[in-house]
Amino acid sequence: MAVEPLVLDDDFVPLTGAGRTAPSLALLARPRSAAEATGAVLRRGPRGAVARGRGRSGGDAAQNAGGTVLDLAALDRIRGLDQAAGLVVCEAGTELGALARALLPLGLQPRAGAGPWTVGGAIASGYGTGVAALELLGADGESRTVRHGEPLFDATVGGLGLTGVVLSATLAVRPVETAYLRERTARFRDVDALLAHWTGGGAPREPYARARVELAGRGRAFLSTAAPVPYAGLPRGHRARRAPLALPSFPGVGAGGLRPLPGLARARVLPAYGSGFGPGAAFVRYRCAVPEGREEALRGILALLAGRRSPARGARHARVERVYADGAGPLAFRVRGWCLGLDVPAGAPGLGRFLDVLDERVAAAGGRVCLAEDARLRPALLPVMYPRLAAFRGLRAALDPGSVFRSDLSRRLGL
Numbered sequence: 380m381a382v383e384p385l386v387l388d389d390d391f392v393p394l395t396g397a398g399r400t401a402p403s404l405a406l407l408a409r410p411r412s413a414a415e416a417t418g419a420v421l422r423r424g425p426r427g428a429v430a431r432g433r434g435r436s437g438g439d440a441a442q443n444a445g446g447t448v449l450d451l452a453a454l455d456r457i458r459g460l461d462q463a464a465g466l467v468v469c470e471a472g473t474e475l476g477a478l479a480r481a482l483l484p485l486g487l488q489p490r491a492g493a494g495p496w497t498v499g500g501a502i503a504s505g506y507g508t509g510v511a512a513l514e515l516l517g518a519d520g521e522s523r524t525v526r527h528g529e530p531l532f533d534a535t536v537g538g539l540g541l542t543g544v545v546l547s548a549t550l551a552v553r554p555v556e557t558a559y560l561r562e563r564t565a566r567f568r569d570v571d572a573l574l575a576h577w578t579g580g581g582a583p584r585e586p587y588a589r590a591r592v593e594l595a596g597r598g599r600a601f602l603s604t605a606a607p608v609p610y611a612g613l614p615r616g617h618r619a620r621r622a623p624l625a626l627p628s629f630p631g632v633g634a635g636g637l638r639p640l641p642g643l644a645r646a647r648v649l650p651a652y653g654s655g656f657g658p659g660a661a662f663v664r665y666r667c668a669v670p671e672g673r674e675e676a677l678r679g680i681l682a683l684l685a686g687r688r689s690p691a692r693g694a695r696h697a698r699v700e701r702v703y704a705d706g707a708g709p710l711a712f713r714v715r716g717w718c719l720g721l722d723v724p725a726g727a728p729g730l731g732r733f734l735d736v737l738d739e740r741v742a743a744a745g746g747r748v749c750l751a752e753d754a755r756l757r758p759a760l761l762p763v764m765y766p767r768l769a770a771f772r773g774l775r776a777a778l779d780p781g782s783v784f785r786s787d788l789s790r791r792l793g794l
Contacts, residue, residue, distance in 0.1 A: 394448060398437040399661045400725050401754045403444035403787055411453045413514075413522065413546045420544065420783065421520045423447045427785035430544045432472065432500025437664030437722075438754035439787035440503070440539045446785060449544060451499055457481060458547065465552050466511060471499030471545045478550075483624050487552040499545040504751035505537030505712045509551040516544040518783035533708035534774050539750060541775055541784050541794060557613060557623040560587065560605040570681050570699075573600035574674055577701050590699040594685045594692050594721075600699075661725035665691075665734060666749035667741045668702065671716035676744035680719065680737060690727035697721040709767035709774075712749045720752075731755065750788065758792050768794075 391404040406424070410416040420428055426446030433452060434441060442448065454472035460482075461467075467489065469478055479493035490509025491501065502510060513525045513535060525532045535542045567573040570592050587605040592598070613620050669677045677699075684691045691697075698720045706713035723730060738760055741748060747764035748756055762768045772794070788794070 391445075394431075394434070394442045396434060396436050396438045396441065396752075396754065398664050398722075398725065398754060400663060401439045401442070401787065403439070403442045405443045405446055405448040407448050407450055409450045409453055413454070413516070416449055416451070416454070416516060416544055416546060417520050417522070419447060419449050420516060420518065423783065427783050428544075429784055429786040429789075430471070430499060430503070430540045432497035432503075433474075433495065435496055435500060436504055437662075437752040438750070439791070440751050440753075441500075442787040443785060444787055444790075451497065451544075454499075454546065455497075460485075460552075462487070466549055467552050468547060468549050469498055470547045471497060471502075473498045475501060480626065482552060483555070483558055483626065486554055486556065486624055488555045490551045490553055498548050498550070502536055502545055502548060503538060503540045505706060505708075505710075505749075507536035507707070510536065510548055511551055512549040513545055514547040515542065516546050518543070518779040518781060522546060530774065531778070534710070534771055535708070537706060537708045537710045537712060537751070538771070539710065539788060539794070540786065541789055542778060543784060555607055555624075556610040557608050557619060558626060559608040559613070559619065561608050561612070562603060562605045565602045565604075567600040567602065569598050570600055570678060573602060573699070574677070576602070578674070584703060588701060591696045592681060592699055593696055594681075594689070594694060598685060662722045663725050663730065663734070663754070664720065664722050664752045665737065666712075666718065666720040666752045667737070667746055668712060668714040668749070669717045669719065669741065669744050669746040670714050673716065673744045673746070676740065676746070677717050677719065680740055683737065683740070684721065690730040690733045691721060691723050693724045693727050694721040709771035710750065710765060712747060712751070714746060716746075720749075750792075753788070756792065761792050761794075 392407050393402045394405055395402045408419040410419055424446060426443060428447040428449060429441060429443045430449045430451055431441035451472040454470040456470050457473065457478065458468040475489060475491060475496055475498060476493045478489055482488060491506065511527050513532060514522055515525050515535060516522045525535065531542065567576065573590055585604040585606065588602065590600050590602040592600045610623050681697060683689065684697055700718040702713055702716055702718050705715050734755065735757065738748060738756060742760050742763045
């Protein structure tokens with residue numbers, strides 16, 4: 380592949396994650412093509428390089444103090460669609476929400492979901508649902524196709540950009556009949572009632588489901604679920620019957636409790652991962668996974684969060700999701716069981732020590748914190764939470780013996 384000149388900022392620029400808690404300076408490259416991305420990797424300095432999407436992750440995984448950061452936002456083209464095979468090929472900087480909007484008139488939706496995350500950023504953070512193959516740029520400047528099920532594929536999904544630069548991805552798509560979901564919300568008196576509902580033998584596996592648990596007040600839980608609406612499910616006389624795949628022109632709830640699919644228009648069916656603290660406010664995003672069968676540990680963590688002196692009470696609520704399968708890769712965050720998340724104001728007194736205690740509780744329960752959102756985990760807990768860490772380090776050493784791909788997170792945790 381020919382190496383083209385790349386667009387490079389004149390000086391080092393400060394970069395942070397969404398939480399804005401750990402800024403560092405890096406030389407920012409903005410490649411407009413795969414060839415320019417190759418040039419940026421081959422011309423990196425001694426501090427190495429790492430790719431970056433839109434900086435939506437809360438921590439420092441997409442930062443590289445003193446090194447090169449590749450902003451891939453300009454690599455946002457949809458290269459091709461095979462409707463018969465149910466596959467779409469797009470570049471790493473493609474926003475999943477934009478991809479969903481482009482596919483909707485064809486009656487299709489990416490299985491990877493929709494939202495403000497780029498394809499490459501979602502993959503590096505561990506979201507591999509519906510990803511069939513990757514085009515991965517290596518430390519030697521060569522790109523290769525990596526397919527689902529291969530060890531390198533599993534290591535790249537959730538690999539935090541440390542196995543190479545994802546240039547493009549082949550994603551599975553599925554048919555949809557309308558641009559709507561039907562949303563339902565159920566209230567539970569407390570987290571015990573919520574978990575009893577979710578673990579009951581007759582509990583359905585909702586494709587979109589997330590609960591909010593109050594950290595202050597009565598400790599109530601609110602479960603939001605949603606399911607795609609087929610054409611026959613549209614109310615009689617609803618305007619969507621004339622154009623079922625057209626983007627709705629309104630951001631709120633429509634007739635009959637219908638809403639756009641996640642990521643389409645402005646409406647959000649489920650609570651977003653935004654901090655809610657206003658522009659410029661610094662926050663710590665804490666996400667952890669607790670295995671199935673360790674519900675007592677999950678209850679204990681939620682009780683600790685809701686304690687009267689808890690620094691986390693400023694978050695007001697925690698998000699809880701049911702996870703039905705383990706992740707495949709050595710750094711996969713997903714654990715069959717439960718995912719808990721919250722955003723806490725960074726200046727909360729005693730927050731650092733409090734989160735250390737949470738880490739210890741999570742590790743003791745066989746769980747883990749989400750590295751893509753982390754900016755403060757102690758390195759000693761990493762091999763406890765990720766028992767396949769040695770396999771990841773070995774694969775990375777074989778692929779990239781010079782540790783070309785580095786980040787603030789990889790240095791901090793010794794990845």
